[in-house]
Amino acid sequence: MTARPANAHQARLLRLLRDGGPRSRAELGDRVDLSRSKLAVEVDRLLETGLVVADGLAASRGGRRSHNIRLAPGLRFLGVDIGATSIDVAVTNPELEILGHLNQPMDVREGPVAVFDQVLAMVAKLRDTGVAEGFDGAGIGVPGPVRFPEGVPVAPPIMPGWDGFPVREALSQELGCPVMVDNDVNLMAMGEMQAGVARSVRDFFCVKIGTGIGCGIVAGGEVHRGTTGSAGDIGHIQVEPEGRQCACGNRGCLEAYFGGAALARDAEQAAREGRSPELARLLEENGRLGAADIATAASAGDGTSLDLIRDGGARVGQVIAGLVSFFNPGLVVIGGGVTGLGHTLLASIRTQVYRQSLPLATGNLPIVLGELGQVAGVTGAARLTSDHLFSPA
Numbered sequence: 044m045t046a047r048p049a050n051a052h053q054a055r056l057l058r059l060l061r062d063g064g065p066r067s068r069a070e071l072g073d074r075v076d077l078s079r080s081k082l083a084v085e086v087d088r089l090l091e092t093g094l095v096v097a098d099g100l101a102a103s104r105g106g107r108r109s110h111n112i113r114l115a116p117g118l119r120f121l122g123v124d125i126g127a128t129s130i131d132v133a134v135t136n137p138e139l140e141i142l143g144h145l146n147q148p149m150d151v152r153e154g155p156v157a158v159f160d161q162v163l164a165m166v167a168k169l170r171d172t173g174v175a176e177g178f179d180g181a182g183i184g185v186p187g188p189v190r191f192p193e194g195v196p197v198a199p200p201i202m203p204g205w206d207g208f209p210v211r212e213a214l215s216q217e218l219g220c221p222v223m224v225d226n227d228v229n230l231m232a233m234g235e236m237q238a239g240v241a242r243s244v245r246d247f248f249c250v251k252i253g254t255g256i257g258c259g260i261v262a263g264g265e266v267h268r269g270t271t272g273s274a275g276d277i278g279h280i281q282v283e284p285e286g287r288q289c290a291c292g293n294r295g296c297l298e299a300y301f302g303g304a305a306l307a308r309d310a311e312q313a314a315r316e317g318r319s320p321e322l323a324r325l326l327e328e329n330g331r332l333g334a335a336d337i338a339t340a341a342s343a344g345d346g347t348s349l350d351l352i353r354d355g356g357a358r359v360g361q362v363i364a365g366l367v368s369f370f371n372p373g374l375v376v377i378g379g380g381v382t383g384l385g386h387t388l389l390a391s392i393r394t395q396v397y398r399q400s401l402p403l404a405t406g407n408l409p410i411v412l413g414e415l416g417q418v419a420g421v422t423g424a425a426r427l428t429s430d431h432l433f434s435p436a
Contacts, residue, residue: 045118045179045220046092047436052077052085057094057114057433061138062237065098065113086112094118114138119174120428121181121218123162124227124420126380127151127201127254127303130158132165133421134174139237139429141418143174151186154204155213163217178220180432182424183210184227186255191272194224200279200291201255223427227251228275229266231413232259233423235376239414247374248366249413250277252359252381252388254303258366277366278302282358297362301355303334303381309351310337319347334381341387352384353391360395367400367408378413385412 048054052075059074060066066074072082089095090112097110114137124131128151133144145165149158169175187199194211196202215222232249235241241249241261249259256278260267268274278298279291286295290304299305310332314322321340326332340348363375375396377389393410400408413419 045432046094048092048094048433049088050085050435052081053089054433054435056085056089058430060095060112060114061429061433064138065111067111071112118179119177120425120432121166121175121178121220122230122421122424122428123181124184124230124424125149125151125158125162125186126227126420127186130161130165131417131421132162132169133418133425134169134178135422135425137429139422139425141422143169143172144418144421145169146417151202151205155208155210159213159217162214166218178218180220180428181214181218181222182230182427183214183222183224184230184420184424185210185224186227186253186257188271188273188276189224189226191225191268194222196224197272200289221428221431223424223431225266225268225424225427226257226259226272226275227420228257228259229268230259230421230423230427231378231419232261232266232376233426234415234419234421235378235413235423236261236264237426238422239419240376240411241374244374246370247372247376248363248370249376249378250359250363251379252302252377253379255298256302256359256379260370262370277362280362280365282361297358300358306334306337306351306355306381307332310340310348313347313351319345321345322347334383338384341384349387352387356388356391357395360392361399363392363410364396364399367396367404371404372408375408375410376413377410378416378419382412 055075094115095112096115098113099111118137120135122133130149131146134142136142149161185196187202188197190197195207196205198206210224211222228251231251235249241247245264247261251257258275258277260275279296281295282297283295287299288294289296289299310322313319314326321343325336337348397405
């Protein structure tokens with residue numbers, strides 16, 4: 044079992060080295076509220092644990108030059124992002140730089156046993172490339188509500204067979220390391236905060252529009268999960284009283300009108316009803332439609348596709364506008380597979396938010412696409428497990 048820091052000071056030093064790379068003792072002293080002697084004691088204790096190592100001479104600041112300190116280069120973190128229709132697995136170094144990444148299609152409705160067989164096969168492939176022999180921790184994201192302390196999914200609407208499945212326990216036995224489990228959109232938010240567009244923002248939303256729709260909430264630099272782990276489940280906010288039936292059992296939810304599944308359904312209906320020759324052509328060629336097909340049709344000027352994107356964006360913007368007025372974030376990040384629809388979708392969301400929310404909340408509010416794309420979730424998963432390792436035992 045990998046060592047853990049003994050106190051909050053050591054934990055702070057480890058996270059500084061993770062996020063900022065190698066630093067001299069003097070540079071670390073500039074960032075933490077410790078006397079020089081206390082800092083020296085804590086660094087020496089971390090060196091004894093093997094979590095950090097000396098790493099060459101630091102630049103001179105006058106007097107004798109000291110060594111840089113860095114995280115032990117052999118540390119490895121595993122990030123797993125399970126989506127509704129695909130799995131991403133990545134291995135990172137201690138600074139959370141991705142050393143190896145695999146993506147495979149997979150339907151989460153096949154159940155946890157089949158999904159984790161696939162995950163473990165992908166992990167084995169990455170190990171075979173030599174990027175890691177073992178792992179010091181693993182983070183797992185799943186597309187549904189998670190009871191965070193236990194690492195257990197709870198009644199996930201699009202994940203039949205997953206309710207109460209002991210994800211953390213099962214994977215920790217297979218991987219031989221500590222495992223942390225969270226909702227996939229929380230991990231996307233952590234990924235964008237670690238290495239993406241939200242690096243310098245402490246209060247923001249990350250809205251994931253994939254098969255479903257969820258929102259990661261970051262307040263004061265920390266993910267807000269709520270009392271039971273269900274914070275940010277915005278896909279099931281009602282946007283149409285007594286509207287369409289939703290997979291969750293209620294009516295009029297946002298996800299019933301937009302998201303990958305709803306968008307595909309509406310596009311296929313438009314194609315079959317003859318409202319879009321372009322969508323009809325793509326449906327005949329591919330047998331089904333997805334967000335990428337609708338983006339293709341929209342880029343060719345198909346009016347029906349453009350209307351579907353704009354209408355969906357307006358509904359998402361309607362929900363985000365209420366959240367912005369309530370929370371007053373410094374940034375809204377839009378991510379997920381449906382963001383392949385691009386700036387037509389983003390413009391529709393922005394228009395609705397800026398129109399509905401108060402000017403004080405939106406006057407300096409950027410609403411942007413995420414930077415990390417497919418690796419946001421695995422980056423966040425690696426950060427989640429490194430946060431656990433770099434916390435006092």
